[in-house]
Amino acid sequence: MSSNGTSSGTAFESAGSASATITVAVIGCGQRGTNYAEYALLNPSSCKVVAIAEPLPARRTSFAKSHLIDSTLVFSTYQELLDASTETIKTIGKKLADAVLVCVQDSMHREVVEKFAEQGYAILCEKPMATGVGDCLSIEKAVKDAGIIFGMGHVLRYSPYTKAVTDVIRSGTLGELVNAVHVEPVGYYHFAHSYVRGNWSKEKESSFSLMTKSCHDIDLLCYWFSPAKPTRISSFGSLQHFRKSAKPKEAYTATKCLECPMERDCAYSAKKLYLDAVMRGNTHWPVSTIVDGIPDIENVTEALKKGPYGKCVYESDNDVCDNQIVNIEFSNGTTASFTMVAYTSLICERQTRLHFTHGEIVGNSNTFTVTDFRTGRSAIHRPKHEGGGHGGGDAGLMRAFVEAVRTGDQGRLGTDVGEVVGSHLCVFAGEKSRKEGRVVDCGEFEREVREEFRSGTKLGESKPSS
Structure with missing residues (x-):
């Protein structure tokens, strides 16, 4: 039995053996699906992609060729893959794979996760979890009801750099973590590509930029300050220039x-x-x-x-913030501030200062310096970059997910669906603060949305695609 209630048996036909090769189906073979699936190419004895669903013909063909996927398991839509899985389960009592990687557009996450969770697949879902509060809570319920392994694309947690920083925090050698200042420099052309011209440019079609770009930054802050919980949050931001x-x-x-x-x-x-x-x-x-x-x-x-x-960036129909700050107070009185800004030469190389009672950490996503106030000594740490996206975070997440599926142990991921929902609710609360111009009580916000969800009140759920 795993930490979230996953049991052995029919859930993972090829999992459970120390030498088992975990099989996965990739739903959405774009940038994120390709990056995650690269782990299988580099670790063929550990993981293998056996089925895909991708609407773009050239991308579908190229991906299938790279992973040597049988033509009968190459689909244009996730629904076709789901139907094939349904038929396989019905006829031979076996799923098409051990797990699915959900890398479709954000607004589709809920419908895809729910349907494959119902069939018992382990699921790794790209961030954000969903675009609406109700959708996140619906996914949480589906995952818990199914008792499956669930991973979230919060790749920042899994890079060698972040793991090394986290080790220092958890060791207590610098005392208590009191304050964090964390900056996400999106990059001027990255923002123009993704959030002005691209798929995440309009809140109605995707979500607000704090969610689509920075939900894993807020998650990381919550992770570092845990077991303390966010209690109050305030935020300011706007679409300042791209108009x-x-x-x-x-x-x-x-x-x-x-x-x-x-x-x-x-x-x-x-x-x-x-x-x-x-x-x-x-x-x-x-x-x-x-x-x-x-x-x-x-x-x-x-x-x-x-x-x-x-299209000209000043003629596009984008509406998401290009700069935003978030301030968080935690249950033990500690604090954090986060800034997301488009206008930087750095591209997603987070700048972080962590302040402790007896020292500090200053990092830039590649190296970090630890200073101990008691000795006056500083040491520079250079965690080994394992290659791949997000400083090795993509590979780190896939490694943890594959191990969780192989062992049936949610704990191998270092998080669970409840914690994932918790950090997403913090992001939603931050955006509520920005829009309403007030400090939001995080506990009260969560109680309200969970009560509305239980009562069946609509909370901005996305509509199933046709």
Whole structure:
């Protein structure tokens, strides 16, 4: 029996043996699905991708080829994969795989997680858990009812850097952690790509940027300060620059970068970001995300002419915050402040200061310096980068998830669905504070939304896709 109630038996047909190869189905083979699945290519004796669902033809074909997936287990939609699983369970009493990786668009997380949880699959869900409070609580219920292993794409927890920082915190060698100052420098062109032109640009179609970009930063702060719980939260932020009123006069009426007379002088030029990158031979992120297949001059040019990624950032219909601060008070009186900002040269290299009663940690996502006030000595720590995304966090999460599935032990992930929901509720409370202009009591907020969920009141659940 695992820590969240998962039992052995029919749940994981190939799991349980020390040498078992865990099989996974990948739902959504974009950037995140590809990054997580890379673990299987590097660790074939530990994990194997046996089925996929991906709507884009070239991406689907390339992914299936890379992982040598049988053509009968290559699907265009998650529903097709689910139907095949239903048939397999019905006819031979066995699922298609031990686990599924849910890497579809955020608004689809709830419906996909719920349906595969019902069939008994272990699930790793990309962040955020869901786009609405009700959806998060619905996923929590589905996971607990099914008694399955559940992992969350809070990859920051699993990098060698974060693990090393966490070890110092937990050791108590610097005394009590009293305060944290944590900054997420999104990056000027990263924000323009993802949150102005991209899939996370509009709250109605995805969610607010504190959730879609920074829910794992808030999760990390909650993790570091645990077992203390967030008690009060306040937040301020806005969409400051990426709007029509900020459009340079020299751009005149241009709505596309390829037609703009001042494109060469614009920091957010789509030609610079995508087309010039391809001309230099760069076919990786972010240009790889705007076409189906390998980027080249022709298909990228076509995408910029006809799609949202070629649109002027001042003419886009984005509405999410480009700068936001969050202040948190915890149950033991400790405090944390978090800043998410678009306007940085650094791309997601978090800057962190942790203040203890007897020392401090100052880090930059790659190295960190520990200073002990009692001895006056400082030491620089350089955790080994294991490669892959998020400083090795992607691989670290997959390793922990595969081990949890293999052993049937939720504890191998270092968290559970209840804790995941808790940090998401903190993010929702922060956004409530920003919108309402007041300090939010976190405990009261959670009690209210859980009561509304139990009573069946709608809490912004997403609609199932057609």
